[in-house]
Amino acid sequence: MDWQEKLNQKGLRLTHPRRAIISVLERADTSLSPQAIHQRSLDANEEIGLVSVYRTLELFTELGLVRRVHGHSECQGYVLASPGHHHHLVCHSCDATVEFSGVEDLSSLITHIEEETGFTINEHLLQFSGLCPDCQRKTDIRD
Amino acid sequence: MDWQEKLNQKGLRLTHPRRAIISVLERADTSLSPQAIHQRSLDANEEIGLVSVYRTLELFTELGLVRRVHGHSECQGYVLASPGHHHHLVCHSCDATVEFSGVEDLSSLITHIEEETGFTINEHLLQFSGLCPDCQRKTDIRD
DNA sequence: TCCTTATTGAAAAATATTTTCAATAAGGAT
DNA sequence: ATCCTTATTGAAAATATTTTTCAATAAGGA
Ligand SMILES: [Mn+2]
Ligand SMILES: [Mn+2]
Ligand SMILES: [Zn+2]
Ligand SMILES: [Zn+2]
Numbered sequence: 608m609d610w611q612e613k614l615n616q617k618g619l620r621l622t623h624p625r626r627a628i629i630s631v632l633e634r635a636d637t638s639l640s641p642q643a644i645h646q647r648s649l650d651a652n653e654e655i656g657l658v659s660v661y662r663t664l665e666l667f668t669e670l671g672l673v674r675r676v677h678g679h680s681e682c683q684g685y686v687l688a689s690p691g692h693h694h695h696l697v698c699h700s701c702d703a704t705v706e707f708s709g710v711e712d713l714s715s716l717i718t719h720i721e722e723e724t725g726f727t728i729n730e731h732l733l734q735f736s737g738l739c740p741d742c743q744r745k746t747d748i749r750d
Numbered sequence: 751m752d753w754q755e756k757l758n759q760k761g762l763r764l765t766h767p768r769r770a771i772i773s774v775l776e777r778a779d780t781s782l783s784p785q786a787i788h789q790r791s792l793d794a795n796e797e798i799g800l801v802s803v804y805r806t807l808e809l810f811t812e813l814g815l816v817r818r819v820h821g822h823s824e825c826q827g828y829v830l831a832s833p834g835h836h837h838h839l840v841c842h843s844c845d846a847t848v849e850f851s852g853v854e855d856l857s858s859l860i861t862h863i864e865e866e867t868g869f870t871i872n873e874h875l876l877q878f879s880g881l882c883p884d885c886q887r888k889t890d891i892r893d
Numbered sequence: 894t895c896c897t898t899a900t901t902g903a904a905a906a907a908t909a910t911t912t913t914c915a916a917t918a919a920g921g922a923t
Numbered sequence: 924a925t926c927c928t929t930a931t932t933g934a935a936a937a938t939a940t941t942t943t944t945c946a947a948t949a950a951g952g953a
Contacts, residue, residue: 620919620930642909656933661910677875682825683909696869707863716854717878724848725883726839732820732877735860740868763899763950785940799902804941826940894953901948909940917932923925 608690610672617670627653628663629672629687637702638676638684638695676704677734698739700746709733751833753815760813770796771806772815772830780845781819781827781838819847820877841882843889852876 610629614621631647632639639647641664645657664685667673676684676695684704686695692709717728738746753772757764774790775782782790784807788800807828810816819827819838827847829838835852860871881889 618930622919622931624932640909657909658911658933659931662931677820677825682820696863696867696871698869699873705867705869707867710862711856711859713854720839720850720878721880724839724850725886726841726848726878726880727886728839728878728880730842730879732875732879734875735863735869735871736873736875737864737869737871743868743870761899765900765950767901800940801902801942802900805900896953897951899950903945903947905942905944907940907942909938911936911938913936914934916934919930920928922927
């Protein structure tokens with residue numbers, strides 16, 4: 608199910624700002640802050656309000672259409688989300704962000720921690736960071 | 751090595767705001783935002799400036815004395831960090847935050863993702879969330 | 894006790910986010 | 924095609940958060 612169907616299903620409208628934001632995120636290769644999304648939308652001659660960016664990101668996060676990426680300083684980066692269990696990998700140097708599928712098996716770790724702490728665990732946040740291929744090359748050259 | 755030694759070692763001073771902030775974090779059982787830390791410090795009659803809270807948290811994060819906890823909405827929660835590799839477990843309901851030691855073995859997952867994406871991975875962010883023992887009890891009673 | 898300078902905090906500036914509300918446009922009904 | 928309902932928008936104002944500046948202070952070695 609794509610995002611348009613998802614909105615229909617919930618009785619939500621397919622508005623201009625919503626289209627514009629998805630379009631910006633589709634073209635992005637890094638996560639983008641609300642401000643950045645707004646700016647790129649204007650750059651593409653899709654004039655939308657910054658308020659709508661905030662509202663749409665909140666809605667889309669709720670619907671699982673976008674996900675938040677948590678950086679060292681910045682935690683307001685949003686990326687398009689593919690359906691299913693995924694996490695993100697971020698380049699320290701250029702912010703390139705790619706998704707990887709959540710195939711990790713944390714179950715034994717989770718069980719261990721549940722026993723140790725008495726908590727019930729039902730959610731996890733996992734993110735990797737390092738250098739993307741491009742930035743590795745640039746670093747090599749400099750050496 | 752405790753935080754005081756660490757500061758000495760770096761030629762940094764043991765100031766009143768720094769003591770106050772550590773003291774607040776030591777007493778906390780959830781992560782705290784800069785504002786919350788400031789308020790609790792005032793409540794404890796340790797009058798420090800909010801600016802110093804920001805500056806100290808930045809410094810202490812750098813030094814590995816505190817760590818940031820990333821929540822669903824809020825990502826400005828700080829907790830005291832024990833030395834070594836740790837992650838955090840947060841209660842959805844009451845925000846109770848406990849540390850667990852980073853004994854997880856992500857190496858095969860990391861290798862897999864490195865091969866798949868061409869990235870070099872050197873850092874990870876892992877956080878669990880769920881219900882703490884207290885909040886489990888409260889939920890049970892309500893049922 | 895003195896001296897150096899890292900650090901503080903008040904204030905202002907810069908940014909970021911949320912709220913409000915009248916105007917608009919999405920999309921189902923006719 | 925046109926009408927109608929109402930979800931949604933965007934301008935503006937209100938709030939909240941974070942950073943910058945800089946003179947005053949106090950940490951801590953001499
Ligand atoms: Mn996962
Ligand atoms: Mn770990
Ligand atoms: Zn890169
Ligand atoms: Zn709890």
